Amino acid sequence: MDMQQKTSGPGPSAAPRIVIVGAGFAGLEVAKKLGRAGLEVTVVDRENHHLFQPLLYQVATAGLSATDIAEPIRKVLRGHESVTILLGEVTGIDASARRISLGDGGELAYEVLVLAAGAVDSYFGHDEWAAHAAGLKTLADAHHIRSRALLAFEEAERTTDPAEQKRLMTTAVVGGGPTGVELAGSLAELCRHTLADDFRNIAPENARILLIEAGPRLLAGFSNEASRYAEQRLRRLGVEVLTDTAVEDVRAGTIRIAGRDQAVGHTLWAAGVAASPLAAMLGAETDKGGRVLVDDTLAVPGMPGVYALGDLAHCPGPDGQPVPGLAQVAKQQGRHLGESLVRHIRDGSPLRPFRYRGRGNTAIVGRNAAVFEQGRFKVRGWFAWFAWVVVHVYLLVGFQNRVQVSIQWFWRYLTYERGARLVTEKDDLRG
Amino acid sequence: MDMQQKTSGPGPSAAPRIVIVGAGFAGLEVAKKLGRAGLEVTVVDRENHHLFQPLLYQVATAGLSATDIAEPIRKVLRGHESVTILLGEVTGIDASARRISLGDGGELAYEVLVLAAGAVDSYFGHDEWAAHAAGLKTLADAHHIRSRALLAFEEAERTTDPAEQKRLMTTAVVGGGPTGVELAGSLAELCRHTLADDFRNIAPENARILLIEAGPRLLAGFSNEASRYAEQRLRRLGVEVLTDTAVEDVRAGTIRIAGRDQAVGHTLWAAGVAASPLAAMLGAETDKGGRVLVDDTLAVPGMPGVYALGDLAHCPGPDGQPVPGLAQVAKQQGRHLGESLVRHIRDGSPLRPFRYRGRGNTAIVGRNAAVFEQGRFKVRGWFAWFAWVVVHVYLLVGFQNRVQVSIQWFWRYLTYERGARLVTEKDDLRG
Numbered sequence: 049m050d051m052q053q054k055t056s057g058p059g060p061s062a063a064p065r066i067v068i069v070g071a072g073f074a075g076l077e078v079a080k081k082l083g084r085a086g087l088e089v090t091v092v093d094r095e096n097h098h099l100f101q102p103l104l105y106q107v108a109t110a111g112l113s114a115t116d117i118a119e120p121i122r123k124v125l126r127g128h129e130s131v132t133i134l135l136g137e138v139t140g141i142d143a144s145a146r147r148i149s150l151g152d153g154g155e156l157a158y159e160v161l162v163l164a165a166g167a168v169d170s171y172f173g174h175d176e177w178a179a180h181a182a183g184l185k186t187l188a189d190a191h192h193i194r195s196r197a198l199l200a201f202e203e204a205e206r207t208t209d210p211a212e213q214k215r216l217m218t219t220a221v222v223g224g225g226p227t228g229v230e231l232a233g234s235l236a237e238l239c240r241h242t243l244a245d246d247f248r249n250i251a252p253e254n255a256r257i258l259l260i261e262a263g264p265r266l267l268a269g270f271s272n273e274a275s276r277y278a279e280q281r282l283r284r285l286g287v288e289v290l291t292d293t294a295v296e297d298v299r300a301g302t303i304r305i306a307g308r309d310q311a312v313g314h315t316l317w318a319a320g321v322a323a324s325p326l327a328a329m330l331g332a333e334t335d336k337g338g339r340v341l342v343d344d345t346l347a348v349p350g351m352p353g354v355y356a357l358g359d360l361a362h363c364p365g366p367d368g369q370p371v372p373g374l375a376q377v378a379k380q381q382g383r384h385l386g387e388s389l390v391r392h393i394r395d396g397s398p399l400r401p402f403r404y405r406g407r408g409n410t411a412i413v414g415r416n417a418a419v420f421e422q423g424r425f426k427v428r429g430w431f432a433w434f435a436w437v438v439v440h441v442y443l444l445v446g447f448q449n450r451v452q453v454s455i456q457w458f459w460r461y462l463t464y465e466r467g468a469r470l471v472t473e474k475d476d477l478r479g
Numbered sequence: 480m481d482m483q484q485k486t487s488g489p490g491p492s493a494a495p496r497i498v499i500v501g502a503g504f505a506g507l508e509v510a511k512k513l514g515r516a517g518l519e520v521t522v523v524d525r526e527n528h529h530l531f532q533p534l535l536y537q538v539a540t541a542g543l544s545a546t547d548i549a550e551p552i553r554k555v556l557r558g559h560e561s562v563t564i565l566l567g568e569v570t571g572i573d574a575s576a577r578r579i580s581l582g583d584g585g586e587l588a589y590e591v592l593v594l595a596a597g598a599v600d601s602y603f604g605h606d607e608w609a610a611h612a613a614g615l616k617t618l619a620d621a622h623h624i625r626s627r628a629l630l631a632f633e634e635a636e637r638t639t640d641p642a643e644q645k646r647l648m649t650t651a652v653v654g655g656g657p658t659g660v661e662l663a664g665s666l667a668e669l670c671r672h673t674l675a676d677d678f679r680n681i682a683p684e685n686a687r688i689l690l691i692e693a694g695p696r697l698l699a700g701f702s703n704e705a706s707r708y709a710e711q712r713l714r715r716l717g718v719e720v721l722t723d724t725a726v727e728d729v730r731a732g733t734i735r736i737a738g739r740d741q742a743v744g745h746t747l748w749a750a751g752v753a754a755s756p757l758a759a760m761l762g763a764e765t766d767k768g769g770r771v772l773v774d775d776t777l778a779v780p781g782m783p784g785v786y787a788l789g790d791l792a793h794c795p796g797p798d799g800q801p802v803p804g805l806a807q808v809a810k811q812q813g814r815h816l817g818e819s820l821v822r823h824i825r826d827g828s829p830l831r832p833f834r835y836r837g838r839g840n841t842a843i844v845g846r847n848a849a850v851f852e853q854g855r856f857k858v859r860g861w862f863a864w865f866a867w868v869v870v871h872v873y874l875l876v877g878f879q880n881r882v883q884v885s886i887q888w889f890w891r892y893l894t895y896e897r898g899a900r901l902v903t904e905k906d907d908l909r910g
Contacts, residue, residue, distance in 0.1 A: 199527075206565060
């Protein structure tokens with residue numbers, strides 16, 4: 049199937065064929081800006097929904113359901129009639145011929161290519177660990193983690209072997225960054241509060257959660273005080289925090305740390321990300337995380353008409369360091385590139401340099417407990433948590449999502465109840 | 480693993496070992512009554528959640544999400560400390576030895592067995608159709624149907640072959656009972672309203688929905704007026720209603736009706752149910768739908784201590800006909816058997832006969848359109864629809880579910896928007 053014909057729009061036109069790969073925070077903002085200007089754009093994504101990734105850990109730990117944090121891409125971009133959406137996986141980029149190939153054999157020609165395909169989990173050269181250490185990037189990942197966590201308790205309730213029971217009730221979370229901290233804290237609350245009275249033969253509140261961090265402290269991107277606070281709060285929730293501890297091996301039912309095998313029910317991976325494999329397909333220069341090096345206008349040097357942004361791009365910041373891989377960065381870059389491109393295409397204005405405006409950094413440790421830092425301004429505890437709740441509800445895409453998530457959180461806050469405790473996939477717990 | 484030890488409860492006791500198989504409407508009510516009386520009970524279900532099945536079609540058509548209509552069994556029964564819950568599949572019943580076997584090799588001994596495992600889809604001897612005609616019994620079924628329906632539109636948007644486009648946009652719904660009518664009406668509204676502006680190359684409002692019924696009219700369990708009303712409303716929504724039309728064959732991408740092959744994107748099966756295969760495992764007498772024949776106390780004749788109820792049982796009604804397979808019947812039977820058993824076990828009172836009190840019958844044809852009938856009392860249209868909404872929201876298990884579903888419905892009513900339009904599984908559309 050050749051789609052060149054179709055994507056060239058209705059009739060001949062002087063405007064270039066624009067293709068955006070990825071409808072995450074970055075890609076969606078570019079699409080909105082170009083769509084608002086009436087430019088013909090094709091957005092390709094392999095999922096039919098935009099995902100509010102900062103709350104994905106809540107789906108994994110049964111706090112929210114998929115529909116609360118995901119919105120159909122077609123719905124988000126419905127108002128922009130010049131935007132076409134294709135559900136499909138990009139399998140190759142031929143930068144010299146200016147074509148991308150899709151998984152089903154289709155092709156898409158472009159004159160302007162915006163790469164915003166995000167990041168994938170990185171196992172630091174140990175890809176064989178992926179089968180036994182679940183990452184958290186998609187709704188399917190989150191459902192998988194939720195099913196495994198809940199099924200492990202079901203198995204533990206049934207088994208009569210105390211060692212097996214102990215293993216099933218032990219979870220290893222690898223990586224002490226914000227995602228690892230959020231997962232560990234949220235899992236601990238699930239075990240200690242929500243599930244506490246649900247079983248007869250086991251006590252879920254005795255479940256062990258190991259948070260394993262190779263570096264000397266949790267939340268390395270925050271201040272020392274924030275790290276200490278997070279560690280102390282997590283310990284109070286019963287999480288065993290192991291810093292300066294590198295993972296040596298991950299196998300089925302086991303994780304090797306500090307030279308010893310630790311039996312675990314399952315292992316969650318929040319230790320690192322790398323750029324989407326699409327970055328490598330482009331053939332441009334990349335950094336050691338696989339991110340495409342871009343100039344400060346988000347253009348890929350030496351490849352006219354190609355842009356990269358979000359988690360997939362290495363974009364220089366004011367201090368020489370690359371800007372961090374955060375949702376707010378992706379969103380700001382998307383808006384910037386969209387506006388910059390519209391001017392560039394309309395009247396040939398030069399592309400403008402991107403300046404990141406940090407809006408502060410948050411990590412959630414548990415109910416009532418969060419850290420927020422922006423420069424010298426640092427908050428911890430209840431107020432940071434509440435501010436986080438308000439901001440995240442506000443940032444959710446649809447009005448309906450905001451209302452529903454508010455109710456779920458309020459209800460959960462009052463009752464410790466989690467409505468999304470459903471196993472909808474069957475899974476082999478020995479795997 | 481032998482679980483006999485565990486399920487006999489803490490220490491010796493004169494009370495019998497009671498096992499309930501199935502936590503649907505029937506099984507759950509029995510468990511609650513026995514639990515309230517402090518009797519030791521084990522509930523076995525292969526899912527971890529109780530499902531509000533009357534609204535399952537809403538999950539299949541992207542109106543509600545799984546968490547709205549499902550509740551963890553452990554949560555529902557949490558207050559009853561004498562109730563133990565096991566997640567597991569019953570694979571055999573040895574009625575003479577009074578033991579059931581579980582899928583993982585475990586066994587469970589009983590003195591009292593309550594079978595409430597419900598129904599499965601019946602393909603009238605054509606089990607090979609099952610692979611190409613999706614039934615609607617579980618959350619996994621509903622997610623599967625939703626993904627297929629949404630992906631079919633995505634494929635149709637991309638293909639350049641007009642015949643293939645037409646095929647992908649044709650859905651066959653087999654069976655003109657309440658489930659078939661609800662599915663067809665809800666799908667038609669999804670295509671005509673919710674998705675109408677979402678695509679560029681196809682017009683979802685031109686999607687064909689065929690509702691195929693072998694009998695002379697839709698909603699055979701209702702009055703002739705109700706049938707005519709449903710047919711007329713569905714036609715107005717664009718559904719092609721084919722009565723007196725038997726399905727002759729179902730294959731991948733095709734359904735054979737009236738001697739001709741009709742190309743379809745997918746086929747949904749709402750044509751008939753049979754009792755769960757557990758009914759046959761019991762070895763008792765069954766009717767032609769595979770349902771266990773029970774006496775009016777819901778006891779299985781010739782098998783002391785064994786009871787069957789809900790969709791799996793054939794229970795005589797006052798008119799000699801078996802009572803119908805409805806959620807309200809299952810609920811009433813569950814409450815009745817629970818109370819009756821408590822007295823029987825406590826003081827040897829004889830089991831009491833069950834009397835079904837019909838609360839009326841509803842079927843939903845679409846937004847603002849429903850039929851409700853109880854004896855001579857018949858309502859159609861807006862009022863029946865509104866009453867249905869109120870009743871179903873009230874019947875949802877948890878408080879949180881009620882609030883969320885109310886908001887979703889209100890929002891959807893105002894905007895025709897459906898929040899649950901997510902594809903979370905990938906599927907082969909050619910299959």
